Structures are given as structure tokens and as C-alpha cells.
Amino acid sequence: MKTIVLKNIVRNSSSNEEGLILFDLLRDAYLKNEQILLDVDSNLAMSSSFLNTSIGSFLDNYGFSKFKETFKFKGSKSQFERLNNYISNYKELYLA
Structure with a gap:
């Protein structure tokens, strides 16, 4: 797993x-059959625009099951809830 x-x-x-x-990082990891652990600093907020272009685009192109296989998250509880x-x-x- 790549952090x-x-x-x-x-x-x-x-x-x-x-x-x-x-x-691009998520797509490349998926195409290489790698897993990504995304470490998000507790002070970093993720906007809808950012999430739509990153996570949303990945879900559009590859689906939820491939997302779960490729992506893991490490961050604060509030960030996890936002992403969830x-x-x-x-x-x-x-x-x-």
C-alpha cells in the first residue's frame, strides 16, 4: 500500500x-492494481469542488467497488464523516 x-x-x-x-493518482493506482492510503492533515478541509473532481470522477469512471479496492483514508473523524x-x-x- 502506498501512502x-x-x-x-x-x-x-x-x-x-x-x-x-x-x-490522477487514484486512477494510476487503480490501473496498476495498487492501493492508496490518503493521509489528510486534520486542518485541511476538502471542498465539494475538490471532492467532485477527485473522488466523484473516480466513482463515475470506475465504480464504488473499485474505489473501495483502491482507496483507504486516514484523517480526523470530521474529515472521515465528510468523505463518508x-x-x-x-x-x-x-x-x-
Whole structure:
């Protein structure tokens, strides 16, 4: 498993452009059949734009089961809840 510290790969976690950087890493890991552990600093907030471009795009292209196989998360409880809510809402809307 490869650990990626989010603050070391993006300047911020509030824009589509920065989300694309994370999407590219997730996509490359998936294509290489690798797992990613994303370590998010407790002070870093992830905006909807960032999540849509990174996590949402990955889910659109490869699906939830491939996301679970590829992606693990390490961060604060509030960040985990934010990410969990994002994914839950995505799954509800996508299946509708």
C-alpha cells in the first residue's frame, strides 16, 4: 500500500484543478492494481469542488467497488464523516 500525504501533493483542497491531481493518482493506482492510503492533515478541509473532481470522477469512471479496492483514508473523524457523507450521497444520487 502506498501512502500519500494530501498536503504534499496539492496546494489546497478547494479547487477542481487540485482535485484533478488526486484523481490522477487514484486512477494510476487503480490501473496498476495498487492501493492508496490518503493521509489528510486534520486542518485541511476538502471542498465539494475538490471532492467532485477527485473522488466523484473516480466513482463515475470506475465504480464504488473499485474505489473501495483502491482507496483507504486516514484523517480526523470530521474529515472521515465528510468523505463518508459525500460518498453516501453520491451513491444515493447515482442509483436514482
